[in-house]
Amino acid sequence: MANFQYYTAEALDKLKAELHHLKIQGRSDMAKQIAEARDKGDLSENAEYDAAKDAQGLLELKISKMETVVANARVLDESTIDVTKVSIYSIVKIKNTKTGMEVTYTIVSEEEADLRAGKISVSSPFGKGLLGKHVGEKAEIQAPAGTMEFEIMSLTR
Structure with missing residues (x-):
């Protein structure tokens, strides 16, 4: 397949x-x-x-x-995407609920991922953890350092 x-x-x-x-x-x-x-x-x-x-x-x-x-x-036909939740090519600002640190990422395909440019893969642990979340929701993400909790602060395209 x-x-x-x-x-x-x-x-x-x-x-x-x-x-x-x-x-x-x-x-x-x-x-x-x-x-x-x-x-x-x-x-x-x-x-x-x-x-x-x-x-x-x-x-x-x-x-x-x-x-x-x-x-x-x-x-990707962007007209069919729900812009109220995190999906591929969303620009999402998240805040670490423990440290208060804010960071902005663009969710992209695996081949386009570049952490230095703020682009994370849709299939990475962070990408998977953020997919489908709305502004104000919390996402628990399994990272190498353990489970981290982030709040979705803003979402744009």
Whole structure:
């Protein structure tokens, strides 16, 4: 069964562009590296050739994974989303009920997650714990440090 991930149209276009770049430019660059290494002599004792072939394998693995992601990607129809509760692409401000610390996160797909940019994955413990909550509700989230309780302060799109 396919594991669908939802993206905005822009995010999906970015993924497709990256995949296209890897297929065209990445493969071309890899072929040049292998050809240069091959020109250096005996392949049985050529560490540079072995490294280039290994890098080629990693590139092909990355391309394969990205093809699967793009094949299972769906564009999110934002008009069908209930904006009164936390869902994918919601911008949610939460407050730790114990420490009073407030932080704002955007709930995104796994591939777009970037904690430094304030984007957390919908499938992360925090993302799962916040999904479906309304402003004013409390969410208990299982973190490595134990159970943490957060209050939903605000919710935007």
